[in-house]
């Protein structure tokens with residue numbers, strides 16, 4: 001054990017000192033902190049309580065484990081699930097860190113043993129369930145002198161505002177008294193303003209610092225599809241290779257009921273997928289087998305109810321499918337957050353039907369009926385945001401992020417969602433415009449509330465404003481002002497009004513209430529709706545397809561700049577002119593500024609690298625079985641890929657592998673080194689290739705690369721090192737060819753050099769595209785389709801076109817940006833471009849999709 005430094009005796013500096021960085025490298029293998037991690041660690045080590053709201057898979061464990069490792073004292077970790085606790089303990093023990101747990105299954109004698117370990121200061125982490133804490137006052141008082149911190153994982157469970165309320169979490173505040181003095185660190189990925197305030201209040205940490213990271217999980221691509229037949233929907237996503245049929249990597253499929261779980265499992269078994277199920281109707285042993293088989297890659301897919309939510313800690317889940325409309329946006333964010341915790345590209349796909357949305361609404365209305373108004377509205381809001389996510393034609397990512405932070409300051413980037421992709425590949429601006437509906441909204445709200453008294457569904461109110469004869473009788477019985485409302489909306493069709501009612505419900509102006517002792521729901525106007533009705537504020541909604549139909553002439557003109565929700569900059573994005581302001585350099589150009597690359601690997605050496613990777617994966621899996629842990633506990637996929645690239649011959653050359661702790665490197669490194677040495681002897685592969693020596697970029701180029709999303713960086717790294725074709729690159733990255741080409745187009749826009757020959761992009765093609773842009777589309781490069789239509793079929797495809805257009809944008813600049821003549825001006829223009837990459841302004845596929853800060857309410 002380390003020496004114990006009493007809590008108050010040391011003040012930790014703003015930048016992590018060397019000993020902290022050494023511990024980070026030693027225990028976690030990380031060379032840097034992610035933003036806010038050190039701030040959080042520092043604050044709790046200086047004795048302050050913290051509520052940390054960090055994206056799923058961001059690295060909360062570092063925050064609550066590092067303090068005890070540095071100070072050599074004891075942290076109690078409260079964790080909601082036994083499976084999570086077991087996973088954490090396995091990971092810590094492999095690092096030779098003393099950690100233990102007490103759960104309902106711990107015997108009295110085991111508890112006494114643990115207490116002895118604590119009092120002899122030979123344990124760093126004690127994991128407890130909140131249920132255990134409820135009845136353990138005497139035990140906790142006895143160990144109090146040894147505890148310096150309490151970490152509360154999944155802290156949103158404290159709050160009734162949240163999606164996963166656990167009453168036992170509310171008892172945790174007593175730990176402050178029982179263990180006094182003690183620091184609290186509460187961590188969660190899902191806390192809105194209300195939830196955050198409630199957590200602090202309920203845990204008695206009113207003075208806690210609240211620290212938030214960006215919640216955007218940009219490595220998860222978001223897609224939504226209409227559900228059809230299960231067999232078609234699910235099997236249509238399958239891929240086949242030597243590992244059999246799978247969804248492109250470890251996959252979780254969430255279903256709403258265990259019946260659907262079983263049906264999906266049977267469907268996939270018949271399709272040849274290695275799959276198992278997980279739901280509340282199974283025995284704990286059967287559930288635990290599914291969990292273990294999934295962690296150990298014996299099965300590729302788990303079909304589960306949401307019971308499989310927080311408990312899964314597998315870093316390389318590539319796909320999360322929701323088969324059926326999810327109920328609320330907060331649980332949904334947690335569930336899709338199971339994907340891509342290793343930072344790799346991942347997908348979230350939802351299949352839904354309208355009937356499922358209606359059923360969910362009815363369930364929520366039923367379950368919240370007994371709650372107070374504020375909780376009821378919040379619960380309904382979580383459902384409304386989910387519905388908006390499913391049905392929006394705009395960016396889905398923004399829809400999620402704005403639920404947690406209405407002032408969200410993150411700007412979604414490329415590889416974002418199906419809607420952004422759709423909007424990229426268009427020939428005119430098809431962004432849905434905002435529509436002013438103040439008069440119509442006031443009319444229908446008035447009718448719902450005053451004509452029908454909140455006792456009917458929406459149909460009667462719609463018929464009333466449309467002046468339908470079946471509701472005429474009603475007109476005679478209402479005050480005069482309401483008589484006039486009869487028929488005011490007859491110019492709009494029924495679907496138009498239905499969409500408006502839905503929009504008002506989504507805005508929170510209309511509330512749905514379940515019919516008592518019956519089926520269906522009735523509508524009333526919420527307090528917020530009444531406030532708006534009585535005010536003078538205008539109401540803008542994002543027009544639906546039906547609402548647009550009525551506005552044919554307006555529709556043609558809605559490509560006017562400025563109209564169009566989140567999308568930036570109207571319909572035009574014109575190349576500056578015909579003179580290059582700077583030259584974009586290919587890797588084959590021997591122009592100064594691009595350093596020569598190390599010789600590119602031959603196809604044979606690439607083949608060898610892949611073979612070695614497979615051998616190393618096998619070794620890892622063998623070690624995991626022997627140790628009864630999951631393969632990722634031994635080494636992550638990324639670590640294996642790095643080792644296969646280095647081909648180490650000694651412990652020294654394995655030292656540069658990142659995110660691999662010292663203890664793991666020491667213990668498992670020799671097995672991998674031995675395999676590499678044998679393989680190199682047979683194949684003649686060169687050994688000890690320092691991965692860094694393959695980075696031939698200038699410092700300035702590296703800086704630009706750092707500003708791009710991590711998935712783009714990974715694609716670029718492989719492209720740079722291998723110079724292989726886009727199709728091969730896609731296979732290697734396990735991505736679609738269009739995705740890797742989009743990544744490369746971002747690099748081109750950032751001025752980073754590419755292997756253009758490998759991508760089959762000639763100078764002639766670049767010039768031909770430039771000519772057409774100048775002559776036929778008025779230098780407007782916003783819509784790729786319009787450019788594509790200038791060429792005969794088959795001349796160029798979208799993948800090449802998006803790269804070429806971005807090269808041209810880099811070389812010629814964009815109207816409205818400064819055009820520099822001298823060096824200083826050029827640099828200014830360059831700086832501006834760098835900002836563009838951070839906060840992209842393009843809405844076509846020639847750059848990451850753009851989001852207008854103002855429109856996002858940023």
Ligand SMILES: Nc1ncnc2c1ncn2[C@@H]1O[C@H](COP(=O)(O)OP(=O)(O)OP(=O)(O)O)[C@@H](O)[C@H]1O
Nearest residue numbers: 030032033034055056057058059060061062189341
């Ligand atoms: N500073 C860092 N540098 C590199 N990788 C990091 C860093 N911090 C954490 N990670 C990696 O991030 C991944 C997720 O970490 P961790 O399990 O702590 O996430 P989490 O926030 O608890 O996730 P969840 O919300 O899903 O429970 C791990 O693979 C971890 O190694």
